Amino acid sequence: MSIASSIRNTLVPIHPEGYKFIAIFFVASVILGWLFDPLFWIGLLLTAWCAYFFRDPERLTPLEKNWTISPADGRVSSIVKMVPPSELDLGDEEMWRISVFMNVFNCHVNRAPMEGKIKHISYQRGDFLNAELDKASTDNERNGMVIETEHGDIGVVQIAGLVARRIVCWSKVADHLDVGERFGLIRFGSRLDVFLPANARPLVTLGQTAIAGETVLAEFGSDMGPVVSRRD
Numbered sequence: 001m002s003i004a005s006s007i008r009n010t011l012v013p014i015h016p017e018g019y020k021f022i023a024i025f026f027v028a029s030v031i032l033g034w035l036f037d038p039l040f041w042i043g044l045l046l047t048a049w050c051a052y053f054f055r056d057p058e059r060l061t062p063l064e065k066n067w068t069i070s071p072a073d074g075r076v077s078s079i080v081k082m083v084p085p086s087e088l089d090l091g092d093e094e095m096w097r098i099s100v101f102m103n104v105f106n107c108h109v110n111r112a113p114m115e116g117k118i119k120h121i122s123y124q125r126g127d128f129l130n131a132e133l134d135k136a137s138t139d140n141e142r143n144g145m146v147i148e149t150e151h152g153d154i155g156v157v158q159i160a161g162l163v164a165r166r167i168v169c170w171s172k173v174a175d176h177l178d179v180g181e182r183f184g185l186i187r188f189g190s191r192l193d194v195f196l197p198a199n200a201r202p203l204v205t206l207g208q209t210a211i212a213g214e215t216v217l218a219e220f221g222s223d224m225g226p227v228v229s230r231r232d
Contacts, residue, residue, distance in 0.1 A: 013055070013056050013057070013058075014051055014054050014055060014056065015054050015055070015056040015109055015185065017054060017168060017185060017187075018050065018051065018053065018054025019054075021050050021054065021187075022047060022050050022051050022054070025043065025046055025047040025050045026043075026044075026047045028043055029042075029043025029044050029046070029047055030043075052105075053104065053105075053108065054108070055107055056107070056109050056182075057107065059111070059180060059211070059212065059213030059214050060213075060214060061111075061179055061180030061213045061214060062179075062214070062216065063179065064216075064219075065114075065115070065150060066151075066219050066220045066221045067114075067216045067218070067219050067220075068098075068113045068114055068154070068194065068196060068200065068216070068217045068218040068219070068220075069111070069112075069113050069114070069179055069180055069212075069213060069214065069215065069216060069217065070100055070111075070113065070194075070204075070210035070211060070212055070213070070214070070215040070216075070217050071100070071110050071111050071112065071113045071156055071192045071194060071212060072100040072102055072106070072108075072110055072111075072191075072192040072210065072212050073100075073102060073106040073107040073108075073210065073211055073212045074100045074101050074102040074103065074106045074191075074192075074209070074210055075100065075101050075103075075207060075208070075209055075210070076098065076099070076100055076101075076204045076205065076206055076207065076208045076209075076210055076217075077099045077100065077101040077132050077191070077206070078097065078098070078099035078134065078206070079096070079097075079098050079099075079202050079204070079205070079206060080096075080097050081094040081095065081096055081097070081198065082094055082095070082097050083095070084097070084155050084195045085124075085137060085138055085142075085144060085155075085157070087122040087124055087144055088120070088122065088144045088146055088155045088157070088195065089120060089122075089146065090146065090153060090155055090195060093198070094198060095155075095195045095196055095197060095198060096194075096195070096196040096197075096198065096200050096202060096218065097137070097193055097194070097195050097196075098193070098194045098196070098202060098204065098217050098218065099137075099191055099192070099193050099194075100191065100192045100194075100210050101132050101191045102186070102190050102191060102192070107212065108185045108186055108187065108190070109182055109184075109185045109212065110156075110158060110182070110183055110184045110185055110186070110192060110212065111180050111181060111182055111183065111212045111213040112147065112156075112177035112178065112179055112180060112181045112183055113147075113154065113156060113179070113194050113217065114147060114149045114151070114154060114179055115149065115176075115177065115178050115179045116147040116148050116149035116150075116154075116176070116177060117147065117148045117174065117175070117176050117177075118145060118146070118147055118148075118171055118172065118173050118174060118175045118176075118177065119146045119147065119148045119153060119173070120144075120145070120146040120173065121143070121144070121145050121146075121169065121171075121172070121173055122143070122144045122145075123142075123143045123144075123167075124141065124142050124143075124144070125141055126139055126140045126141040126142060126160075127139050127140050127141070128140060128141065128160055128161065128162055129161075129162070132161075132191070136159050136161070136191060137157065137159065137193055140159050140160050140161070141159075141160040141167065142157050142158060142159045142160065142167070143157070143158045143167045143169050143184070144156070144157045144158075145157070145158075145169065145171070145183070147177065151197065151199075151200070151220045152197045153197075154194065154195060154196055154197070155193070155194070155195035156183075156192065156193070156194055156195075157192065157193040157194075157195070158184060158186050158190065158192060159186075159190055159191040159192070159193060160186065160190055161190045161191060166186070166187040167184070167186050167190075168184050168185050168186070168187070169183060169184035170183065170184060171183040171184065180213040180214075194217060194218075196218055197220075199220065200218040200219065200220055201218055201219050201220070201222045202217065202218045203216050203217060203218055203219055204216075204217050204218075
């Protein structure tokens with residue numbers, strides 16, 4: 001195996017969306033270093049962080065059709081029943097909303113929580129409040145996507161936060177998504193909401209760390225209640 005192949009197999013791939021930002025960080029580091037040498041090293045550390053932010057690791061996704069998989073890396077910040085935002089056109093009945101908050105150190109590539117066909121996409125301009133706030137679901141800038149699955153329509157909402165200023169969604173209406181397939185990302189801190197029919201059973205608890213494409217958020221076909229947990 002060549003040295004180049006060894007490096008490629010060892011390092012986590014960078015998503016193409018990050019290339020220009022990494023270049024900007026590096027050029028800025030060189031310019032600042034020319035003015036004041038210590039600034040170059042600070043800028044170099046920030047460039048390394050930028051590369052880390054845009055990492056796009058492979059994930060091992062469960063293929064059980066009754067499971068909903070996390071669309072984002074981060075912390076489960078909310079598990080509630082509520083009426084979904086009107087722009088999703090999911091009706092006025094309460095659904096489960098499971099929120100995953102991503103900080104600036106989480107991987108920000110977003111993945112489909114279930115297999116299905118994209119039925120509807122709606123982009124809404126809004127505020128840039130702390131994405132952990134409950135009202136961020138309706139007040140913040142966001143991009144909502146409805147996926148038609150064998151368990152009914154589900155909603156996936158990318159929500160911008162305090163730092164995030166760019167939501168990217170490269171999937172389009174009528175596209176078919178496999179579970180765990182990449183569909184977008186949010187730059188520099190944000191949140192993902194998943195809206196599920198009321199007959200789903202959440203399998204995560206508040207504060208739990210979720211991994212995009214791997215962590216099972218909820219399941220269908222179970223009459224048991226939501227999972228309870230304890231902190232040791």
